[in-house]
Amino acid sequence: MKFSKKDIFTIPNILTYIRIVCVPFFIWFILDKSIPNNLYIAFGIFIFASITDMVDGFIARHYHLISDIGKVADPIADKLLQVSTLVCLTILGKIALVFPIIFFIKEAYMVIGGSVIVKIFKSDYVLQSNIFGKAATCLNSLGIVLGFFAGEVNRAYDIAVNVILACGAVFAICTAVIYTMQFFKFRKRELNEKRIKAVADSDLQSNNQDETIDVIVETEIKQEADTINAETIDAVENVNDNNDSENNDSEKC
Numbered sequence: 510m511k512f513s514k515k516d517i518f519t520i521p522n523i524l525t526y527i528r529i530v531c532v533p534f535f536i537w538f539i540l541d542k543s544i545p546n547n548l549y550i551a552f553g554i555f556i557f558a559s560i561t562d563m564v565d566g567f568i569a570r571h572y573h574l575i576s577d578i579g580k581v582a583d584p585i586a587d588k589l590l591q592v593s594t595l596v597c598l599t600i601l602g603k604i605a606l607v608f609p610i611i612f613f614i615k616e617a618y619m620v621i622g623g624s625v626i627v628k629i630f631k632s633d634y635v636l637q638s639n640i641f642g643k644a645a646t647c648l649n650s651l652g653i654v655l656g657f658f659a660g661e662v663n664r665a666y667d668i669a670v671n672v673i674l675a676c677g678a679v680f681a682i683c684t685a686v687i688y689t690m691q692f693f694k695f696r697k698r699e700l701n702e703k704r705i706k707a708v709a710d711s712d713l714q715s716n717n718q719d720e721t722i723d724v725i726v727e728t729e730i731k732q733e734a735d736t737i738n739a740e741t742i743d744a745v746e747n748v749n750d751n752n753d754s755e756n757n758d759s760e761k762c
Contacts, residue, residue: 516576524565525579528586531558532593539597551597552657558590559650588616594653603659604652604674611678612649615685622689642684648677 516522531554538544539551565583569575595609652674659670 516578519569519574519576519579521565521569521574522576522579522582524561524568525582525586528558528561528565529582529589531561532586532589535590536593536597540600548657555590555594555653555657562587562590591649591653592616598653598656598659603670604656605671608652608674608678611681615681618685619688622692641680641687645677645680645684648673648680652677 535551535554535558538547538554541547544550562583565579569579592609592613595604595612598604599606599609652670655666655670655673659667
């Protein structure tokens with residue numbers, strides 16, 4: 510992964526930076542009750558930040574502005590916004606503490622798991638989105654949006670918010686389990702492919718060695734044959750020379 514200077518200030522990345530900057534302002538407004546209508550202002554900041562998330566993704570894909578910087582910064586911005594929102598809503602007593610805990614554990618598991626895959630297993634495994642992950646994201650987002658006004662409508666509304674977040678948490682856990690199963694399945698197939706390739710390379714190397722030995726043997730046989738032929742020719746020439754010499758001596762006599 511390489512970070513290019515020209516990718517730092519692309520429109521999608523600028524929108525991502527804006528979303529990150531929105532997080533501290535969001536926390537300030539939602540927790541400071543001395544500010545008039547602080548909850549609604551915080552809600553507006555959250556919606557604005559969420560819109561930048563959708564817009565930067567659309568621009569990056571549509572205009573081919575996807576960059577390595579964006580691949581790192583965009584998920585960081587998303588998680589910061591989601592975690593800060595869940596924690597703040599929990600502090601205000603609008604949602605149960607269990608939901609940000611489950612979200613945090615799931616995200617930490619995914620991040621640590623990804624690091625293990627890259628550094629220890631050195632695998633080419635790529636997470637594939639599934640319906641459980643999409644459902645978890647949608648339910649979690651809906652629960653967060655509705656959670657802003659929990660405790661201000663009625664009891665049924667509050668129950669609905671917690672049910673939606675609970676369903677999102679269940680789907681998130683299912684997503685983590687499915688990703689784990691998919692990885693081990695992929696890893697097993699990957700190891701089998703590596704073994705097959707290693708055996709094939711070994712056979713190829715063995716065949717190359719056999720061919721090399723055959724060539725050496727053929728070369729040595731040819732050299733020996735050439736030597737024998739050369740010696741035979743020399744012997745014949747010597748015999749012929751001797752015969753010629755004897756004939757010449759006979760003629761002289």
